[in-house]
Every structure is written in C-alpha cells, then in structure tokens.
Amino acid sequence: MDFTLDNEHRMLQEMIRDFVEKEVKPRAAEVDREHKFPKEAIEKMGPLGLLGLNVPEEWGGAGADTLATAILYEELARGCGSTALTVEAHLSLATAAINLFGSDFLKEKYLTRLATGEILGALSLTEPGAGSDLKGGVRTRAEKVGNEWVLNGSKMWTTNASVAGVIVFLARTDPAGGSRSLSLIAVPTDTPGLTIHPAERKMGLHGCKTHAVTLEDVRVPLDHLVGEENRGLHQTLEVLAGGRIGIGALSVGLAQAAFEEAVKYAKEREAFGGPIANLQAIQFKLADMATNIEIARLAVYRAAWLKDQGEPYAHAAAMAKLFATEMADRVCYEAIQIHGGYGYSAEFPVERIYRDNRLMLIGEGTSEINRLVIARHVLGETSRN
Numbered sequence: 001m002d003f004t005l006d007n008e009h010r011m012l013q014e015m016i017r018d019f020v021e022k023e024v025k026p027r028a029a030e031v032d033r034e035h036k037f038p039k040e041a042i043e044k045m046g047p048l049g050l051l052g053l054n055v056p057e058e059w060g061g062a063g064a065d066t067l068a069t070a071i072l073y074e075e076l077a078r079g080c081g082s083t084a085l086t087v088e089a090h091l092s093l094a095t096a097a098i099n100l101f102g103s104d105f106l107k108e109k110y111l112t113r114l115a116t117g118e119i120l121g122a123l124s125l126t127e128p129g130a131g132s133d134l135k136g137g138v139r140t141r142a143e144k145v146g147n148e149w150v151l152n153g154s155k156m157w158t159t160n161a162s163v164a165g166v167i168v169f170l171a172r173t174d175p176a177g178g179s180r181s182l183s184l185i186a187v188p189t190d191t192p193g194l195t196i197h198p199a200e201r202k203m204g205l206h207g208c209k210t211h212a213v214t215l216e217d218v219r220v221p222l223d224h225l226v227g228e229e230n231r232g233l234h235q236t237l238e239v240l241a242g243g244r245i246g247i248g249a250l251s252v253g254l255a256q257a258a259f260e261e262a263v264k265y266a267k268e269r270e271a272f273g274g275p276i277a278n279l280q281a282i283q284f285k286l287a288d289m290a291t292n293i294e295i296a297r298l299a300v301y302r303a304a305w306l307k308d309q310g311e312p313y314a315h316a317a318a319m320a321k322l323f324a325t326e327m328a329d330r331v332c333y334e335a336i337q338i339h340g341g342y343g344y345s346a347e348f349p350v351e352r353i354y355r356d357n358r359l360m361l362i363g364e365g366t367s368e369i370n371r372l373v374i375a376r377h378v379l380g381e382t383s384r385n
C-alpha cells in the first residue's frame with residue numbers, strides 16, 4: 001500500500017503494468033531500432049479505455065482523473081518511451097484541447113472517437129520560427145471566408161500527425177497580433193491542402209512519429225473553431241500546463257526503467273572479486289537515483305492532485321516537469337555509467353532510455369520556460385493558472 005494512491009489508482013496501475021509487461025516493453029527495442037510506430041499496442045489500448053482515460057464518460061471516455069493519466073504515462077514509459085509519448089500527445093494535448101474547450105458539436109464529432117481510440121489526435125503549435133514564443137512567432141493564418149476558415153502556413157514537430165484523424169492547429173486569426181490574436185482550429189487529416197511531411201529523423205523516440213505539416217488553402221467549417229476566437233493562446237497555455245504533468249510522469253517512468261536496469265546490472269556484473277553492487281560508489285549512485293525518482297514521482301502526483309482538486313496547479317506542474325525531466329536525465333546518465341561500456345551499447349536498454357528522455361527537457365515547455373513560469377509564480381506575477 002502506498003499513501004499516495006488509493007485502491008482504485010493502485011488497481012489501475014497494476015492493470016497498466018501488466019499490459020505494458022506483455023504488450024509494450026517486449027517491443028520497445030524493436031520500435032526504436034526499426035523506427036516502428038507501435039501500432040499493435042496502441043490499438044489494444046483503445047478497448048481498455050486507456051486512450052480516453054480522463055475523458056468524461058458521456059463522451060466515450062473512462063472518466064478517470066489526472067492522477068490516473070500520470071500513472072498511465074509513467075507505466076507506459078517504463079516500458080517504451082515512444083509508446084508513452086504517442087499516447088501523451090494524443091490524450092493530454094489534442095484530446096485535452098477538445099475536451100476542455102470544444103463545443104458539443106466538436107465533442108460529438110471528434111472527442112467520442114478520440115476517447116475510444118478510433119482515431120488519434122495531434123496538437124500543432126510549433127512553427128519553423130516559433131516554439132517558446134508562440135504569441136509573437138506564429139505565422140500560420142486562419143481567415144474567415146464565407147462559412148469557412150481558410151488556413152495557410154507551416155508547422156513543425158507535430159507529434160502523431162501521420163497517424164492522427166484530427167489535428168488541432170494554433171493559427172493567427174487577428175493580424176493585429178498580441179495575446180488575443182490566436183485561435184485553435186480542428187482540422188481532419190484528410191482535408192485537401194494539408195500536407196504531412198515524412199517523419200523527422202530524431203535522436204530518440206524513434207517509434208513516435210513527428211512531422212512538419214504545411215497548410216495551403218485548407219478549408220474547414222467555422223464550427224471547427226475550438227473554444228473562443230482569439231483565445232487560442234490562453235487555451236494552449238492551459239493545455240500545456242496539464243501536459244507538463246504528463247511529461248513529468250513520462251520522465252519518472254523512463255528514470256524508473258533505467259534505474260531497474262542499473263540495479264539488475266550492478267548485481268550481475270563482477271569486478272575486483274564480486275558484484276559491483278558491493279562497491280559503495282555504485283551503492284551511492286543507486287541510493288541517489290532511487291531518492292530522486294521518488295521525489296519526482298511525488299511532485300508529479302501532487303501537481304495532478306492539485307489539478308483534480310480544481311486548485312491552481314500550473315506552477316506545480318512546471319516544477320514537477322522541470323524536476324522530473326532533469327532528474328531522469330541524471331538517472332539515465334548514471335545508469336549508463338553503472339553499465340560501463342555496455343551502457344553505451346544499443347544491446348542494453350539504458351542507451352535508448354537516455355535518448356528518449358532528452359526530448360522531455362524540451363517539449364511542452366523547455367526547462368528554461370518552466371523556470372520562467374516558476375519564477376513568475378514565486379515573484380507573485382502569475383494569474384490563477
């Protein structure tokens with residue numbers, strides 16, 4: 001029994017862990033090596049309710065809370081980073097945007113299918129010239145023409161674009177600029193004028209597909225606006241605050257996986273007459289790793305709990321993401337160190353886990369941006385979120 005999780009969450013954790021051990025972890029090395037989208041595992045998650053875990057039951061979801069999604073990402077990442085990020089981008093970015101802000105029409109049309117896994121979703125904010133600075137940098141335009149939005153522009157780094165049924169785009173709807181000039185618009189991926197470019201070649205997360213997307217006179221009905229016109233930046237920041245809990249959880253799972261590999265190896269590998277686990281230098285590394293993982297896990301669970309209580313949580317989410325992702329970087333580093341030369345080999349999982357985690361310090365708010373969010377909170381400069 002763990003004081004942080006009640007029986008319901010503990011049972012969910014056990015169910016997901018069992019699924020990951022059978023369906024996700026055994027394929028992780030292949031997913032990475034072959035740059036293979038983990039289609040089979042993702043398809044099996046729909047019927048289990050995992051792809052709509054925190055979506056209300058009335059829209060086809062499992063009606064669970066944010067803490068449940070943190071458990072989901074942690075457990076998935078313990079098995080495979082690519083699979084975990086695919087699900088996180090689907091559930092905590094795209095699905096969350098429609099769940100939080102979409103009209104009943106959009107929920108009926110897309111959320112019900114996203115929640116069951118009939119389709120996957122993507123959220124496309126970043127552009128070649130705009131990542132952290134969405135307010136000033138987004139150049140993709142959406143103009144009202146008759147009863148349609150017409151979108152033109154270039155997006156970068158859209159996770160899931162090629163496997164998604166719908167992409168939620170952030171586009172400039174008021175050329176005057178400023179914080180009230182952007183809107184979120186849902187676009188089905190079979191819409192003419194939408195081009196999804198080949199998957200980016202990346203350092204890690206090879207099974208998770210990320211793409212540049214161009215929009216040339218892409219037309220969708222006006223009712224595909226997600227939330228309020230010109231409120232897209234605020235809506236996006238709210239979605240990202242929730243996403244940061246997800247990325248923090250994902251890093252906890254990756255760190256846990258690297259740690260478990262390091263413990264196993266330290267007990268097996270012999271040097272100077274016994275297992276290296278007998279060496280105090282190795283023991284101290286393992287002790288620090290275990291301690292930091294536990295602290296990060298608590299920070300993630302706390303941020304999730306605050307969100308579930310309806311309390312302000314954006315600062316806690318930023319802290320959890322910052323600490324968990326940087327912690328996982330250090331834990332993976334030490335896990336490789338404990339493996340010696342074998343840690344640098346693709347034959348051992350720690351090398352893949354190290355690469356997979358590196359993105360977590362960049363996506364959904366870099367470490368620097370999270371430090372800014374935390375600093376503003378500390379200095380009393382933030383609003384409720």
Ligand SMILES: Cc1cc2nc3c(=O)[nH]c(=O)nc-3n(C[C@H](O)[C@H](O)[C@H](O)COP(=O)(O)OP(=O)(O)OC[C@H]3O[C@@H](n4cnc5c(N)ncnc54)[C@H](O)[C@@H]3O)c2cc1C
Nearest residue numbers: 123124125126130131132157158159210362363364366368
């Ligand atoms: C594998 C992968 C998947 C991704 N998936 C998605 C996705 O699904 N959807 C999506 O929209 N985007 C996605 N992204 C994009 C990601 O969110 C951005 O890369 C990230 O937000 C940073 O933006 P940038 O790359 O433009 O860096 P920049 O914003 O140009 O930042 C460059 C550097 O400057 C620093 N910096 C910038 N501004 C400040 C500041 N004010 N103070 C201090 N330092 C600052 C940054 O921290 C960073 O170190 C993905 C990226 C990758 C690599």
